[in-house]
Amino acid sequence: MFQSFDPASDRSFAAQHLPAMREEMQKQNLDGFLVPHDDEYLNEYLPDNAERLMWASGFSGSAGSAIVFVDSAVIFTDGRYTVQVREQVDDQYFAYEDLTSMPPEAWLTKHGKEGQRIGFDPHLHSANHVKALKAAAKHAGFELVAVDDNPIDVAWASRPASPMTPVDVHADDFAGRSSAEKRAEIAAVLKDKKADAVVLTAPHSLAWLFNIRGRDVHATPLPLGRAILFADGTASLFIHPDKMSDAVETHLGNDVSVYPEAKVGKHLDRLGxxxxxxDPAIAPYWFVRRLKKADAKVLEGADPCALxxxxxxxxxxxxxxxxxxxxGRAVTRFLYWIATQAQDGTVTEIEAARKLEEFRRQSNLLRDISFDTISAAVGHGALPHYRVTTSSDRTLDRNSLYLxxxxxxxxxxxxxxxxxxxxxTPxxxxxxxxxxxxxxxxxxxLARFPKGTPGIQLDTLARMHLWNAGLDYDHxxxxxxxxxLGVHEGPQNISKKPVTQPLMPGMICSNxxxxxxxxxxxxxxxxxxxxNNxxxxxxxxxxxxSFETVTMAPxxxxxxxxxxLTQVERDWVNTYHAVVYDKLAGELEDDVRDWLKSATAPI
Known part of the structure; x- marks a missing residue:
């Protein structure tokens, strides 16, 4: 649920924690150690026990990395976190670098030294990322060392326990297809590729393939685990037994064998x-290395569950x-509250975020927020991924914008x-x-586009009017x-990035x-x-x-x-607002309904 924090207190993390980490590094004869913002599942959102980058530096953003040396350190963040990283991370201990223009592998290519031993945890880096790190090592002359014991894990005295929340059945009534049907579909893909099995390391794929959900991760209903699916449609699911129930095992059926996650290595060894x-883009390097050591023939390719x-x-x-x-009803109640109770300049960003979640909870069906709410007043709205903190919290000032x-x-x-x-007044x-x-x-x-069109070919439509005015946006x-499942899900994308995946019927995207x-x-x-089809x-x-808009709020x-606006654009606004009123009005309180009627009146 919505969380606020005070980054000012986090600036002490480096002073508190780096000495213990460096002591362990020296025991392992390491000159440096890579600290990604990733857990063993390469998730976007992390459980508390996997917040290693925050533990070492104090940085709490969702994208970043660091390299800690025995006498210095550098932290990498992108443009979303330029301000936040300086608030949270003490520059006495860390230098700042841009993650986009100078990622860790590029930095090591430039600054790595002959003979240095740079360690990394093979569970926390994708196979593809390790390829890039190896190329940097070859160029700069340092030795890249896969460690068995992460120095942070050894030094982290009060590390939280791993999440141990129960797995839930995601009913076929919500999924639309049974797990058996999905396993048969992916098995057919394996046969077509002449593969005997696929190793699934991403919890999103487990959740989808087996029609299960979990509560191990903030904002995303993931059960943490791994799986091996075989070409005959049978599967081995590796998940902590304390998370399982008789109901879930009955749901999985006889064709799915359940093992403790700690046993996954031994089962990989049997694939020789x-x-x-x-998928080397999302599978930790540890899995690929283990398969190769077992003399399996590793076939690199996209996770067949993703599409x-x-x-x-x-x-x-x-x-x-x-x-x-x-x-939409919750958001409309919130917008009514903003219009009637929050126009005097006294409401704060945190108050507003909590009020919005309160309205969502009233449905009694909210399981979690889908990401940390961006509640941004005045200049904070110019930070696309702003996250309000107790120290940055400010009022929704009059004659300003609130995002x-x-x-x-x-x-x-x-x-x-x-x-x-x-x-x-704007x-x-x-x-x-x-x-x-x-x-x-x-x-x-309103776009129409032929089969095979990727999102990059539509991105210009959203920018053209801004471009004509000499304006743009950088996300x-x-x-x-x-x-x-995840609020950010591939492989589709609509952006300037050269993503070639075509948009296909049934895909849900943001606009x-x-x-x-x-x-x-x-x-x-x-x-x-x-x-649409x-x-x-x-x-x-x-x-x-074409697209169907499913979000409903004025x-x-x-x-x-x-x-x-052109007449076509006015018609779109009026038609959209008419649908919003029709879908939402019936279960709203009288005062909110009256406000919505005015808010959706034709322009």
Whole structure:
């Protein structure tokens, strides 16, 4: 659930913890050690016992890395965390580097020294990343050492226990397909690739393949574990027995054998002589190394669960619609509260974030938030991934903009929505730039495109009106979203990045163009959209795909400069608002319903 913290207290982490870590490094004859922001599952969100980067440095962001040497250290973060890393990490102990332009492997290529022994934990780096590290080692002349005992784990005296939450059955009524059907589909892929088995290291794939969910990770309903699926459709699931119940084992059936996760290594050893598929982009290096040591024939390729997981079943799509209606009522109650109770400049970012979660909880179906709420007033809105802290918390000042990006995890769907709201009276510039963002949002929402189109070919639609005004934004336009799973899910993507995966029917993506004026305000409009099946176009000779918008909540009409909209764009806003009112009004309180009627009135 929503968490706030005080980064000022974290600046002492390096002073407290680096000496013990360095003592262990010296025992292992290491000159340096790599500290990624990753756990053994390479998850986006980490359980407390895996926050090694935070323990060593104090940095609590979701993307980063560090290299600790015996007499110095360097920390890498991207542009989202330029301010935060300096607030949390003491520059007496760490130098700062940009993760995008100078990732750790590039830094080591430039600064690594002949004869140095640089250690890494093979459980915490993907096989592909280790290839890059090995190339850096070869170029610079240092020795890259895979350690058996992570120095942080040895030095971390009060390390929290591993999460031990129960596994839940994700009913077929939510999934739309049984686990047996999914296992048969992936087994057919293995046969086509002439593979005997696939090793699944990503908890998202376990959750999808076996129709199970868990509570081991904040904001994502993951059960932590591993699996091996064989070409005959049988599987071995490796998960701590204390997480399992008779009901879950009955659900899995006789074709799935369950073992403690600690036994996975021995089962990998039994794959000697077999052709084994594994995804080097997301599999820890330890797995690939173990398979090769067992003389398995390692077949590198994409996780075969990723694409079918992304293409939602009709049941999952309908579940997403219902989750967004439910979530939309909560967001609408919040927007009504902002409009009637938070316009005087006294409400704070943390108060607003907690109020929004309170409205979501009222459904009694909220399982968790889907990510840490971005509750950003005034200049904080210009930080696209701002996370409010107890020390940064500020008021929603009058005559400013408030940006709130949030989402919920429900049994039938995962939501992610951003609304930008005027507090008091917005300036003409705010309205003009909000409307340019809205025009890009509408252009993407209305897009038609042929089969085989990747998101990079649609990204320009969301930016073109901003570009014409000499403006842009530095994040992607859309990411994939799971079905009661991760709020960030591949392989689809809508951005400038050269991702070649075509958009396919059933994929859920975000549509979130924005604009950010540093130090003053931020604007983002985000709805989730589902890729529709191809349909004929009148007068055309090719079928075209399109998007269905499933997010249901009003836009702030006070921020729309209608003179900048075409008739098609006005029609889109009016049609969208009519649907929002129709879907939400029936179960809202009278005062909220009356406000919604006004908020969705035609422009």
């Amino acid at each position: 002589g077999k052709t084994v598929l594994i 079918p997981r992304a293409c939602k079943t009709p049941v999952e799509i309908e579940g997403s619609r219902q989750a967004h209606i439910r979530d 709130v990006d949030s989402g919920g995890q429900y049994p039938d769907g995962t939501t992610d929505i951003t609304r930008t709201i005027a507090i008091g 300036s003409p510039e705010m309205k003009q730039r909000y409307t340019l963002v809205l025009k890009g949002h509408i252009a993407l929402a 992607g336009t859309g990411h994939g979203v799971g079905s009661y 979130e163009p924005g604009y950010y004026k540093v130090g003053e305000y931020g604007i983002r409009i985000e709805n989730l959209i589902v890729v 191809p349909e004929p176009v009148e007068g055309g000779d090719r079928e075209m795909m 836009l702030d009409r006070h921020l729309i400069d209608t003179s900048l």
